Amino acid sequence: MEKGIIVKGIGGFYYIKKGNEVFECKARGKFRSKRIIPLVGDYVLFSYDETTKQGVIEDILDRKIExxxxxxxxxxxxxxxxxxxxxxxxxxxxxxxxxxxxxxxxxxxxxxxxxxxxxxxxxxxxxxxxxxxxxxxxxxxxxxxxxxxxxxxxxxxxxxxxxxxxxxxxxxxxxxxxxxxxxxxxxxxxxxxxxxxxxxxxxxxxxxxxxxxxxSPGFTSLDIGYIDPEELGFLFPEFKQYMDHCKFTNCLHVNEPNCGVKNALKTGYISKERYNNYVDFLEQIKEINNRRY
Ligand SMILES: Nc1nc2c(ncn2[C@@H]2O[C@H](COP(=O)(O)OP(=O)(O)OP(=O)(O)O)[C@@H](O)[C@H]2O)c(=O)[nH]1
Ligand SMILES: [Mg+2]
Ligand SMILES: [Zn+2]
The missing domain is CATH 3.40.50.300 (P-loop containing nucleotide triphosphate hydrolases)
Known part of the structure; x- marks a missing residue:
């Protein structure tokens, strides 16, 4: 078996680069039954038949990020x-x-x-x-x-x-x-x-x-419903140092008193636009979580 990286996927075919060569492959049925979709950037093991020019992805190596x-x-x-x-x-x-x-x-x-x-x-x-x-x-x-x-x-x-x-x-x-x-x-x-x-x-x-x-193709919408509401603040890097000053350890920085993030917003260190988007995303996440449970 050979090892390569998927550089493109179109209509059920995957293009796998190994050195300077690119091989056209299909994925084994087992991936579909396990609901695993090979992705661009995946390292894979594949077999390739030179006579028929047909290749098959046999295995996807551990993904670091998806x-x-x-x-x-x-x-x-x-x-x-x-x-x-x-x-x-x-x-x-x-x-x-x-x-x-x-x-x-x-x-x-x-x-x-x-x-x-x-x-x-x-x-x-x-x-x-x-x-x-x-x-x-x-x-x-x-x-x-x-x-x-x-x-x-x-x-x-x-x-x-x-x-x-x-x-x-x-x-x-x-x-x-x-x-x-x-x-x-x-x-x-x-x-x-x-x-x-x-x-x-x-x-x-x-x-x-x-x-x-x-x-990659352009896009205009993105789902962030998998993020935990209490985690969201940590994904705004400039909030982090101020979160230490929040009175409540589980502060969501919206209605709580003595909130470090809201204080930093007042002094202008945290920008209004970023904070407003934070509040908006928090609402979206909560709504999605409510629908789910
Ligand atoms: N004025 C100006 N036009 C630009 C610049 N860069 C790209 N464009 C134009 O913007 C248009 C879109 O460029 P693309 O490179 O196709 O944009 P894209 O982000 O790849 O778009 P998608 O593939 O649809 O996601 C083209 O008409 C480009 O000529 C720039 O620096 N200045
Ligand atoms: Mg483009
Ligand atoms: Zn807070």
Missing amino acids: LIRPPVANVEQAIIVFSLKNPDPNIKLLDKILVMSEYHNLELKICINKIDLDNEKLLYEIIGIYKNTGYEVILCSTKKDIGIDRIKEVLKNKISVFAGPSGVGKSSILNKVQSGLKLKTGEISSKIKRGKHTTRHSELLQLDFGGWVVD
Whole structure:
């Protein structure tokens, strides 16, 4: 048996890279009966018949991480991409993706693309919101070649995923990061200024300068109902030091008195936008939990 990594999956076929070769394989029926879906990023054992050119995934090796959206396994880092304009950034979705990634202990970078499109006031607002989070905000423009070198540095020798809405320029950035990729990129709809879901399947790409990166289809909704309400605050890194000052150890930082997080909100160390999103996510999580039990 051979060992390889799944780089793409389309219509029941999986493309497995071993060295410089890619093998087309199907998955054994046992995975379906166990409800295991092979994911891009999975390390697998497979057999391949050279005469019939047919391959079969025999086993999936232990997954370190499994993301539902985008559906990938074993990534170490997420680069969360939004654009300054066309489409406008959705800070709530950005925070939700950050929370999901924190839950999975991923290293995180925020990338604001299309900074050639003038929206300076908003840009400073976004930088302000994330100032105390510890997250690096990488400013990019594929049109003006800004930020690409920094993206290359953060991708080097890691397994990363590009995540974000459709049309923000994920595939465009990756085409700049490595020449020869020729990823398809799409126009923005002229009326509603949204992407047209050009990338249809997640694909794991090997980088010449070291490392792997997954280009994934854009998305606009994300379920975080699996997170425990009491855990949510810990997924906002700038909340953590203030949570020690909460009177109650199980404080949810909404209605409780003597709350360290709410005090830090008053002094402006925690941003209003981040806090409001926290409260909103907490409501969503509680609602989902209520429905479940
Ligand atoms: N003005 C400007 N336009 C950009 C920039 N980067 C990408 N675009 C344009 O944005 C559009 C969408 O780019 P894509 O790379 O297809 O976006 P995507 O995030 O991969 O979208 P999906 O695959 O649909 O998720 C294209 O028309 C690009 O030319 C940029 O820095 N500035
Ligand atoms: Mg794309
Ligand atoms: Zn509190």
